[in-house]
Amino acid sequence: MATTDHSLREQLDSDGIVLAPGVADALEGVLAERAGADVLYVSGNAVSSSVHGGPDIGLTTMTEMVTRVGQIAGAVERPVIADADDGYGNALSVHRTIQEFERAGAAGVHIEDQDAPKKCGHFADKTLVSTAEMCGKIRAACDARTNDEFVVIARTDAVAISGLKNAIDRCRSYADAGADMVFIDAPETDAHLEEIGAELAAIPLVINVPYGGKTPLLPADRLEELGYDLMLFATTAQKAKxxxxxxxxxxxxxxxxxxxxxxxxxxxxxxxxxxxxxxxxxxxxxxx
Known part of the structure; x- marks a missing residue:
């Protein structure tokens, strides 16, 4: 990957919310970069559809995802954040997963606390691993990286399963385990978004607001006011395509x-x- 003007951490430390359009292949990455994106996001949902034409229900392998991320990172100069699903196994699998994504040129990944088989965060019938198991995965991810600039994001899908309070509690535990940022996927109301921003104000926050999903379509300036630091547009371009x-x-x-x-x-x-x-x-x- 070519050298960027600013690392992902530098982008995230700057003032204002960072907008990361989703890209599923190298051409989309180039187009997003030409449009002015400072950070790119590779969605597991979008890559699932692109690689095997199927839904985001755990069918995509680590190798398929890492290969696609490497192709995108090799075609652009901006930092690339990748969806690493549930880490593709236990904490030992996560350790290798981080090494593979880092070698492929990713600047960071997010890992979710779903149990296998994982699903899109806006799908029904998800299940979770324990908070303790996820904390072990986060520690493994942080230890596996060889570059301190690599960003580890912990995602929870707890809102639909065990409620917003548990999602917030999990995020606090994940941050304590070493996660650089936390990401509560699929909050369902404006009040949810406000409470997350207030309760987790001391932790850098990620949000995904997909058209047709469970989360209200608030604009970036409002989400910035609520305390969010990184906004993903995971599959917007692919839906247009x-x-x-x-x-x-x-x-x-x-x-x-x-x-x-x-x-x-x-x-x-x-x-x-x-x-x-x-x-x-x-x-x-x-x-x-």
């Missing part, structure tokens, strides 16, 4: 005519600019 591609494929198969789509398509020149063709041509002239 789904909508557009469905229409494109249907039109092509119904009409057999691409001309009706030209106002919706990037130009050849735009694609060449995004994929940095000119730089590769310069390298070809130099070496070949």
């Amino acid at each position: 789904l909508q557009v591609l469905e229409r494109v494929y249907e039109h092509l198969l119904e009409t057999g005519d691409e001309r009706g789509l030209t106002d919706q398509l990037a130009t050849w020149e735009t694609r060449d600019a995004v994929t940095d063709l000119e730089r590769w041509r310069d390298l070809e002239d130099r070496y070949a």
Whole structure:
């Protein structure tokens, strides 16, 4: 991964909430970076859909996720945060998971306290490991990193299972175990978001507010007022892609005519600019 102007920790220590758009592949990463993103986020949900066309229910392996993160990190200069699901096993598995993500170029990961098989945080029928087991995973994650700049985020899915109070209590324990940030997924009301911000004000906070999920769609400026430090847009781009591609494929198969789509398509020149063709041509002239 190329050297960034600011590390992930430096971005998070700056004033204001950090916005991290979700990217599922290298092209999305490049586009998000060109749009001005300072931090990129690789969602397990988005990668699940992209890799095997299935839902986020624990089907994606560590190897698949690490491979995709490496491809994205290798294509961009901004720090990349990765979804490491439940760490892909016990605390020993987490130890190796962190090493693999760090080698792949991730600047940080989040690990959740779900029991296997894990599910998207906004799905029903999740189960949790004990707070003690999750704290062991967090300690293993912190010990496994070789670079102190690597950020370990502890996520809890407790709200839907054992309530908001337990989610907050778990986050305090996870921070005590060494987590750099905490992330309560799928809070269900504005009041939930306010209480999290108030109760965990001393701990850096992550929030994900997905369209169609359980969490109210509050804007970044309001979430910043409530005390959140990092806002993930986990699958927003992929949902846009789904909508557009469905229409494109249907039109092509119904009409057999691409001309009706030209106002919706990037130009050849735009694609060449995004994929940095000119730089590769310069390298070809130099070496070949």
